[in-house]
Amino acid sequence: MALRGTNQEFGRPYNRRIVLESVRLHGPTTRGEIAERVGLTVQTVSTIVRELEEQKYLVSLREEPKGRGLPPSTLRINPDGGFAVGVHVTPIGVNAALIDLSGDVVGSLHHTIANASPAAAFEIIGEMVPELIKRKPEGRMLGVGMALPGPFGVESMSFVGPTTMTGWENVAIRERLAELTGLPAFLETDMAAAALGEQLYGLGKRFSEYYYLYFGVGLGGAMVHEGRVMRGAWGNAGEIGHIPVVPGGEACPCGNRGCLERYFSLDALRRAKASEADWFKSVAPIFRNAITTIENLFDPETVVLGGLASASLLDRMAREATDLPNSISARRGREAPRVVVAHGGEHSVLRGAAALAVSGVLSPRFGRMFTGERERDILDGKEIAA
Numbered sequence: 001m002a003l004r005g006t007n008q009e010f011g012r013p014y015n016r017r018i019v020l021e022s023v024r025l026h027g028p029t030t031r032g033e034i035a036e037r038v039g040l041t042v043q044t045v046s047t048i049v050r051e052l053e054e055q056k057y058l059v060s061l062r063e064e065p066k067g068r069g070l071p072p073s074t075l076r077i078n079p080d081g082g083f084a085v086g087v088h089v090t091p092i093g094v095n096a097a098l099i100d101l102s103g104d105v106v107g108s109l110h111h112t113i114a115n116a117s118p119a120a121a122f123e124i125i126g127e128m129v130p131e132l133i134k135r136k137p138e139g140r141m142l143g144v145g146m147a148l149p150g151p152f153g154v155e156s157m158s159f160v161g162p163t164t165m166t167g168w169e170n171v172a173i174r175e176r177l178a179e180l181t182g183l184p185a186f187l188e189t190d191m192a193a194a195a196l197g198e199q200l201y202g203l204g205k206r207f208s209e210y211y212y213l214y215f216g217v218g219l220g221g222a223m224v225h226e227g228r229v230m231r232g233a234w235g236n237a238g239e240i241g242h243i244p245v246v247p248g249g250e251a252c253p254c255g256n257r258g259c260l261e262r263y264f265s266l267d268a269l270r271r272a273k274a275s276e277a278d279w280f281k282s283v284a285p286i287f288r289n290a291i292t293t294i295e296n297l298f299d300p301e302t303v304v305l306g307g308l309a310s311a312s313l314l315d316r317m318a319r320e321a322t323d324l325p326n327s328i329s330a331r332r333g334r335e336a337p338r339v340v341v342a343h344g345g346e347h348s349v350l351r352g353a354a355a356l357a358v359s360g361v362l363s364p365r366f367g368r369m370f371t372g373e374r375e376r377d378i379l380d381g382k383e384i385a386a
């Protein structure tokens with residue numbers, strides 16, 4: 001667990017989130033174990049835990065005695081302590097799910113619609129959110145988080161072309177989402193939301209340094225560094241889809257030629273009009289070079305494959321990645337394979353989007369799930385949760 005608490009006074013809300021995350025990743029766990037993991041005193045952790053118990057975010061259980069002496073009480077997340085809605089708008093449809101505090105999907109909805117306009121998407125979302133909330137009428141609703149294809153804030157790439165949401169520029173997305181639902185609202189690129197969902201509820205238990213390759217309609221990804229999603233100066237780090245791989249290759253809506261996602265993405269698969277197997281055979285060398293590039297850039301423990309692709313396609317990619325070109329990751333004695341399939345499954349984006357809301361509400365201002373400080377201003381035009 002790489003996240004550490006801070007003993008400075010202003011860090012209290014931050015510590016609250018760090019403690020909650022430690023329980024989420026390692027629970028059931030004891031106060032002493034948490035203190036050791038996050039670098040705070042047992043007393044500080046106990047104070048925070050008491051507060052989180054009073055607010056019903058954590059529950060404490062006394063284990064069955066195994067030998068002499070009273071066993072310590074262990075803490076775990078109270079799944080019913082709060083709920084958040086995750087929304088994912090893609091060029092092929094709108095997905096939404098109600099997620100409980102332990103990250104489990106209480107219910108999910110899907111609406112197929114190609115290239116939804118903001119008006120159409122918000123109408124669908126406006127119907128989906130109350131429908132989902134009805135599944136837990138007594139539940140405490142913490143907020144709603146929304147994920148969209150990135151990158152954000154780049155004129156030539158954002159909301160341009162078939163792998164993005166065309167016509168969504170200059171829309172006050174977060175404000176409209178808050179108005180529509182009456183809940184605190186949060187916004188993120190889908191590649192970062194997926195990486196966050198994976199970190200919290202998937203392979204985060206096993207790895208803390210990895211690149212999450214997001215295979216969506218387009219291709220994106222994010223580096224998870226010390227258990228946090230690395231976002232760069234403007235929140236778009238890891239946007240691998242527009243790395244040029246074929247000089248003079250296919251024209252890309254971004255203005256360049258030969259961008260990776262022109263060859264390797266669900267959009268590329270759709271354009272190829274071939275079976276999954278035949279298509280993958282033709283692009284496998286490009287995929288393998290992409291993995292090698294990622295490895296040489298980030299030196300990750302592994303590369304995690306996830307996103308909207310079918311489980312069979314992700315499995316096929318992982319299988320084909322057994323004989324990769326040389327890179328700094330081709331070290332002897334490594335334990336993890338160089339490429340693994342995500343554990344978070346199809347709901348990773350929605351769980352990550354919902355987690356934004358949970359974090360933002362539980363520790364506003366210090367609730368950032370990401371490295372880097374500036375990006376919120378860029379996404380929203382102002383501080384997200386002052």
Ligand SMILES: [Zn+2]
Pocket residue numbers: 241242252253254255256259
């Ligand atoms: Zn491009």
